[in-house]
Amino acid sequence: MGIPHYISCRVHNFFLHEDTRAVCFSSMVKMVTVYAACALLCFAPLLVVSDPPVLTQPEQVHLSYPGVPGSMVVTWTTFNRTDSLVEYSPWGDILFHKSAKGSVTPFVDSGNEKRKMFIHRVTLSDLKPGSHYVYHCGSDMGWSDMFWFRPIDETIIQPAFALYGDLGNENPQSLARLQKETQLGILDAILHIGDFAYDMHEDNARVGDEFMRQIQSIAAYVPYMTCPGNHESAYNFSNYRNRFSMPGRTESLWYSWNIGPIHIISLSTEVYFYLEFGQELLFRQYDWLKQDLEVKNRAARPWIITMGHRPMYCSDDDQDDCTTFDSFVGRNDTTPAAPGLEDLFYLHGVDVELWAHEHTYERLWPVYGDKVFNGSVAEPYTNPKAPVHIITGSAGCKEKTDRFNPNPKDWSAFRSTDYGYTHMQVVNHTHLYLGQVSDDQAGKTIDSIWIIKDKHGYDAWF
Numbered sequence: 001m002g003i004p005h006y007i008s009c010r011v012h013n014f015f016l017h018e019d020t021r022a023v024c025f026s027s028m029v030k031m032v033t034v035y036a037a038c039a040l041l042c043f044a045p046l047l048v049v050s051d052p053p054v055l056t057q058p059e060q061v062h063l064s065y066p067g068v069p070g071s072m073v074v075t076w077t078t079f080n081r082t083d084s085l086v087e088y089s090p091w092g093d094i095l096f097h098k099s100a101k102g103s104v105t106p107f108v109d110s111g112n113e114k115r116k117m118f119i120h121r122v123t124l125s126d127l128k129p130g131s132h133y134v135y136h137c138g139s140d141m142g143w144s145d146m147f148w149f150r151p152i153d154e155t156i157i158q159p160a161f162a163l164y165g166d167l168g169n170e171n172p173q174s175l176a177r178l179q180k181e182t183q184l185g186i187l188d189a190i191l192h193i194g195d196f197a198y199d200m201h202e203d204n205a206r207v208g209d210e211f212m213r214q215i216q217s218i219a220a221y222v223p224y225m226t227c228p229g230n231h232e233s234a235y236n237f238s239n240y241r242n243r244f245s246m247p248g249r250t251e252s253l254w255y256s257w258n259i260g261p262i263h264i265i266s267l268s269t270e271v272y273f274y275l276e277f278g279q280e281l282l283f284r285q286y287d288w289l290k291q292d293l294e295v296k297n298r299a300a301r302p303w304i305i306t307m308g309h310r311p312m313y314c315s316d317d318d319q320d321d322c323t324t325f326d327s328f329v330g331r332n333d334t335t336p337a338a339p340g341l342e343d344l345f346y347l348h349g350v351d352v353e354l355w356a357h358e359h360t361y362e363r364l365w366p367v368y369g370d371k372v373f374n375g376s377v378a379e380p381y382t383n384p385k386a387p388v389h390i391i392t393g394s395a396g397c398k399e400k401t402d403r404f405n406p407n408p409k410d411w412s413a414f415r416s417t418d419y420g421y422t423h424m425q426v427v428n429h430t431h432l433y434l435g436q437v438s439d440d441q442a443g444k445t446i447d448s449i450w451i452i453k454d455k456h457g458y459d460a461w462f
């Protein structure tokens with residue numbers, strides 16, 4: 001058998017006479033045409049039945065801690081239905097040799113376009129604390145970039161956090177600094193205390209998509225723990241409830257989790273305001289809070305820290321919150337009257353209460369019942385006789401910052417209208433650090449305190 005004509009032509013083509021080259025070329029064209037036709041016939045059925053990868057690219061990737069040691073939830077969005085897979089591996093191992101499958105939930109925004117998206121959730125388990133993991137998420141229809149994270153270690157001794165509220169996708173002043181801190185690996189978790197995007201439902205939820213894309217730069221690397229704010233209220237908080245994946249079965253409205261010596265409780269202050277979405281939510285949350293606070297192992301986790309969007313105390317000059325309408329901790333126009341949170345938290349010895357909503361930073365002296373209960377004149381935060389409140393809602397959004405009332409009450413200790421966010425680190429069972437980072441002042445810490453407690457719980461107040 002001789003060499004096939006087209007191959008011999010290909011080998012010798014360069015040396016052949018012009019007429020001979022023309023014959024060879026014609027022969028090759030025929031051969032290629034025959035092969036192409038065969039290939040088309042062979043693969044035609046596959047081309048017809050397989051879905052083209054349209055709108056299947058994962059985006060808006062973010063992490064959350066489900067409250068189970070050694071676990072992490074990866075959440076992301078596609079705009080067409082796909083499988084929900086995470087491929088991952090410990091840093092330094094063969095890449096992606098582990099995989100986990102999750103579930104996908106369709107979410108239809110309630111705006112007039114009724115835009116549909118698919119929210120994917122995959123829980124990774126058996127993660128080793130102290131290791132770093134690399135991962136990507138998606139499916140064979142499209143994979144995300146590769147990210148990394150460090151699993152939450154519930155036994156970590158000195159957990160460190162960034163916390164803030166009121167971050168929008170326009171004017172997100174704090175985002176660049178948070179991105180850098182995330183990449184430096186100095187944060188164990190980020191706490192976003194309500195009010196996202198401004199607002200997630202706007203432009204038929206495209207603003208929500210854009211915001212979630214923006215925070216992927218931090219939220220794909222550290223657990224991004226949230227609570228709802230008033231800016232999430234549209235369509236009964238549906239964008240918030242569908243896009244986040246907090247622990248428990250409350251669609252991220254209220255939950256608690258542990259990290260090191262801290263028990264963190266996240267709650268919805270909005271159940272006191274939006275009664276049209278169910279007055280019973282207010283009472284359900286209160287009952288849950290009571291139960292959660294009563295069963296704590298205070299010896300192992302002495303620090304109890306709450307986070308909720310609208311503060312109990314504040315001194316912004318908006319003639320509304322904290323002034324004319326102070327029912328956020330218990331309104332009396334429901335039947336029965338809504339129970340308040342201040343007494344509940346005081347009776348269970350909550351150490352620190354984190355709030356946002358006001359687009360400023362305000363640190364309070366230890367306060368209860370509108371009265372100051374400092375530890376001592378010289379050291380107000382050493383063995384304080386009431387919870388310490390921090391309001392940190394100046395991360396940056398299109399509504400800019402707020403003004404302060406020029407005549408704050410006695411409990412107001414420090415105020416700033418700079419954009420920024422708060423650092424928090426628990427050092428041991430007795431010492432907790434809080435510091436306010438100013439974006440206006442190039443990352444300078446403009447306020448800091450140490451809360452020092454020899455005792456925790458209700459008895460610590462006396």
Ligand SMILES: [Fe+2]
Nearest residue numbers: 195229230357
């Ligand atoms: Fe707010």
